[in-house]
Amino acid sequence: MTRREHPRQNQADKPDSGPALDTGNLKKQGAGNHCFQSGTGWLDFLADHAIVPGMLMFSRFGYELSRRFWTEPGGTLYGRKVVLTGGTSGIGKAAAVMLAEKKAFLTIIARNREKAEQVQQDIITRTGNPHVDVMLADLGRMQDIKQVARQLRDTKKSIDILINNAGALFNERQETSEGFEQTFATDLLGVFYLTELLKKSLARSSGRIINVSSGGMYTQKIAVDDLENRQPPYNGAKAYARAKRGVVILTRIWAKELKKKGIAVHAMHPGWVDTPGIQRSLPGFHSLVGNQLRTPEQGADTMIWLALSETAARSTGRFWLDRRPHETVVFPGTRETEKERQALWQKLHGLVFELP
Ligand SMILES: NC(=O)c1ccc[n+]([C@@H]2O[C@H](COP(=O)([O-])OP(=O)(O)OC[C@H]3O[C@@H](n4cnc5c(N)ncnc54)[C@H](OP(=O)(O)O)[C@@H]3O)[C@@H](O)[C@H]2O)c1
Numbered sequence: 001m002t003r004r005e006h007p008r009q010n011q012a013d014k015p016d017s018g019p020a021l022d023t024g025n026l027k028k029q030g031a032g033n034h035c036f037q038s039g040t041g042w043l044d045f046l047a048d049h050a051i052v053p054g055m056l057m058f059s060r061f062g063y064e065l066s067r068r069f070w071t072e073p074g075g076t077l078y079g080r081k082v083v084l085t086g087g088t089s090g091i092g093k094a095a096a097v098m099l100a101e102k103k104a105f106l107t108i109i110a111r112n113r114e115k116a117e118q119v120q121q122d123i124i125t126r127t128g129n130p131h132v133d134v135m136l137a138d139l140g141r142m143q144d145i146k147q148v149a150r151q152l153r154d155t156k157k158s159i160d161i162l163i164n165n166a167g168a169l170f171n172e173r174q175e176t177s178e179g180f181e182q183t184f185a186t187d188l189l190g191v192f193y194l195t196e197l198l199k200k201s202l203a204r205s206s207g208r209i210i211n212v213s214s215g216g217m218y219t220q221k222i223a224v225d226d227l228e229n230r231q232p233p234y235n236g237a238k239a240y241a242r243a244k245r246g247v248v249i250l251t252r253i254w255a256k257e258l259k260k261k262g263i264a265v266h267a268m269h270p271g272w273v274d275t276p277g278i279q280r281s282l283p284g285f286h287s288l289v290g291n292q293l294r295t296p297e298q299g300a301d302t303m304i305w306l307a308l309s310e311t312a313a314r315s316t317g318r319f320w321l322d323r324r325p326h327e328t329v330v331f332p333g334t335r336e337t338e339k340e341r342q343a344l345w346q347k348l349h350g351l352v353f354e355l356p
Pocket of ligand 1: 085086087088089090091092109110111112115137138139140141165166167168169186212213214215269270271272273274275276277278
């Protein structure tokens with residue numbers, strides 16, 4: 001299927017409500033709705049407002065410092081259905097092991113069957129948790145997402161937690177077989193589509209959505225008129241940061257929309273993490289700061305904490321680093337307007353649900 005041949009979706013593929021046009025007045029929601037307030041401690045202030053210490057907080061050092069103030073949430077995820085994308089490498093692979101150790105009933109969505117089945121076997125052997133399965137989809141292809149969401153819905157089981165972790169930074173501008181620019185397709189449109197298609201399954205269990213964003217998003221404002229990065233010159237880091245900014249905006253919109261269904265929605269930043277992804281896409285950065293990078297387990301920590309913690313269930317719409325909520329806008333000119341927020345939603349919705 002190409003975007004020009006996109007068939008109308010049948011009813012089952014539609015989201016359970018129309019586009020969330022009422023994205024308004026999020027700023028006015030205030031403390032009651034917990035939307036994107038920064039934490040109030042000095043660590044949060046440093047991370048958000050001082051560039052050099054802020055960058056340090058993304059490193060291994062930031063993790064080690066922050067964890068001194070943590071207490072571990074108790075309990076397990078036994079019997080809870082967790083759907084995780086990108087569980088075959090880096091942060092997602094570490095998260096998959098950690099979720100299985102917490103006894104989650106885990107479904108990993110991955111694009112490479114051999115790699116996915118190997119990871120599945122490794123996790124089962126290592127953790128003793130037999131409830132780990134795999135579903136196949138290239139998350140940059142909307143047709144694959146539609147199919148995998150249908151398979152998940154066909155099980156009639158509710159989903160307790162959806163973790164949108166898969167993502168990539170592409171240094172060359174390329175289009176997918178469906179004609180979408182690949183950063184946009186994988187890091188933003190695919191996240192939007194999968195989540196929209198699984199909202200009903202999440203609502204059945206008053207579930208949680210955890211979106212993996214990046215500190216890189218601080219550097220960019222969303223470009224609603226150039227979502228597919230057509231304006232030359234193409235810059236992979238910029239395209240990635242814009243998509244990750246988009247994920248943070250969607251988190252905020254979903255938080256408001258899904259609150260009435262009891263679904264909590266959060267975005268998180270894993271910090272700077274030593275993964276195959278970062279080695280491949282940012283080799284210079286990797287060799288420069290390699291020994292300061294976090295381990296994949298450290299990068300996955302906040303994701304797992306968001307899955308387990310009661311704090312995460314009681315609040316919604318926040319952006320987290322090291323188990324603490326943080327601001328989403330730091331640099332001047334990077335805050336989107338309400339009109340841009342609505343335009344983003346409508347464009348994404350139009351691309352996956354309304355093309356003739
Ligand atoms: N590493 C960091 O410092 C850092 C910082 C901020 C945010 N993040 C974010 O953290 C997440 C994980 O990144 P990572 O560093 O762990 O990268 P990674 O090692 O490259 O792992 C990425 C995972 O996503 C999967 N994936 C990528 N594109 C996909 C597609 N089209 N369809 C299906 N699966 C796909 C990969 O599958 P394959 O195994 O098949 O490749 C892999 O499982 C990403 O969202 C990334 O943007 C990372």
